[in-house]
Amino acid sequence: MAVETIPSVQVDASEPNEHGYRTFRLGEFEFSRNEYFVYVRWPTGSHVMSADSFLKALQRDVAWQFFYGIVNFDGVIGTVNHYGTVDLFAGRYNDAYRKAELDHLENFPTELIGETFKSMLDDWTNEGFDPFASPTETGSAFGPKHGDNRKAITRHRVTAQRMVSVPGDEQVRTDENGFPINRHFLDVAQDEPEVHPEPGFESEVAAFNLFAYLSRSDVTWNPSVVAACKDSLACPTTEEYILPIIHGNDRVEWFVQLSDEIWWNVEDRDTGTARANVVMKPGDVASMPADIRHQGYAPKRSMLLVWENASPDLPELLSSGKLPPVAVDF
Numbered sequence: 031m032a033v034e035t036i037p038s039v040q041v042d043a044s045e046p047n048e049h050g051y052r053t054f055r056l057g058e059f060e061f062s063r064n065e066y067f068v069y070v071r072w073p074t075g076s077h078v079m080s081a082d083s084f085l086k087a088l089q090r091d092v093a094w095q096f097f098y099g100i101v102n103f104d105g106v107i108g109t110v111n112h113y114g115t116v117d118l119f120a121g122r123y124n125d126a127y128r129k130a131e132l133d134h135l136e137n138f139p140t141e142l143i144g145e146t147f148k149s150m151l152d153d154w155t156n157e158g159f160d161p162f163a164s165p166t167e168t169g170s171a172f173g174p175k176h177g178d179n180r181k182a183i184t185r186h187r188v189t190a191q192r193m194v195s196v197p198g199d200e201q202v203r204t205d206e207n208g209f210p211i212n213r214h215f216l217d218v219a220q221d222e223p224e225v226h227p228e229p230g231f232e233s234e235v236a237a238f239n240l241f242a243y244l245s246r247s248d249v250t251w252n253p254s255v256v257a258a259c260k261d262s263l264a265c266p267t268t269e270e271y272i273l274p275i276i277h278g279n280d281r282v283e284w285f286v287q288l289s290d291e292i293w294w295n296v297e298d299r300d301t302g303t304a305r306a307n308v309v310m311k312p313g314d315v316a317s318m319p320a321d322i323r324h325q326g327y328a329p330k331r332s333m334l335l336v337w338e339n340a341s342p343d344l345p346e347l348l349s350s351g352k353l354p355p356v357a358v359d360f
């Protein structure tokens with residue numbers, strides 16, 4: 031039996047404007063769009079973003095349930111996850127806005143901001159536009175409202191409980207289940223390991239070809255959990271063009287560059303001051319500190335393993351200074 035959960039919160043949305051798009055209100059924030067742009071207004075200011083950049087960031091915030099720490103849509107707008115509630119901010123992590131006292135922050139129950147963002151993503155995503163796709167693999171975000179793309183914006187998020195390919199868990203990708211090899215990964219071997227478990231251990235012993243799995247990813251900049259061991263989550267992803275958010279860490283993250291190249295702009299998490307350019311080539315490993323924000327640039331589709339420690343204790347251990355923001359001191 032299909033059970034539909036009916037949200038217990040009320041999304042504040044207007045009737046469609048002359049371009050066909052609804053205007054959304056959340057606390058003292060107002061979000062509206064026209065053919066090209068999204069406007070965000072709050073009591074002390076306002077901000078404009080291109081509709082495609084905004085929707086690509088919004089899609090990730092929705093699909094990742096506000097992720098770890100801060101999701102900056104750009105240098106002004108974003109969210110902070112407090113795991114139960116979420117801050118929506120404008121200019122809070124921007125030195126100039128802070129100094130001019132024009133920044134604004136409001137805290138919301140996760141369900142209210144989540145349902146508002148979901149409705150906005152649904153209303154503002156036109157037919158043919160896929161916010162998860164690379165620029166050459168999607169249609170346009172622009173123009174007056176036409177149709178929708180519910181299939182793309184509600185696609186299944188891979189979150190293996192143990193590991194991809196384990197019986198009853200997330201399964202490998204094939205042509206048959208709708209995941210053809212990406213144009214940039216046609217040279218990736220597709221053979222699968224042979225597994226010969228002893229009788230009785232069929233559900234305990236498993237192996238799969240991670241490179242083949244990633245070569246068939248239809249999305250970009252979308253880490254998915256392919257293996258979990260307690261709080262240790264292996265979250266590989268395929269990247270192309272620009273990470274649509276600037277991620278402000280609330281814990282150390284490890285990156286293992288599995289193929290091709292990604293350039294990371296690394297900035298101070300709270301002010302946006304430049305800290306480093308990190309250019310990662312195949313085989314490179316980086317530990318991203320807990321007090322930075324970063325945005326990746328991939329000139330062609332590449333494979334990146336993001337290794338997360340999902341322990342709920344980490345944000346408090348770091349903000350109280352009980353843990354250093356770096357994994358190692360040299």
Ligand code: PHB
Binds near residue numbers: 252273336
């Ligand atoms: C990150 O912020 O660490 C991150 C987010 C999405 C990706 C890769 C890395 O695809």
Ligand code: FE
Binds near residue numbers: 277324
């Ligand atoms: Fe990050």
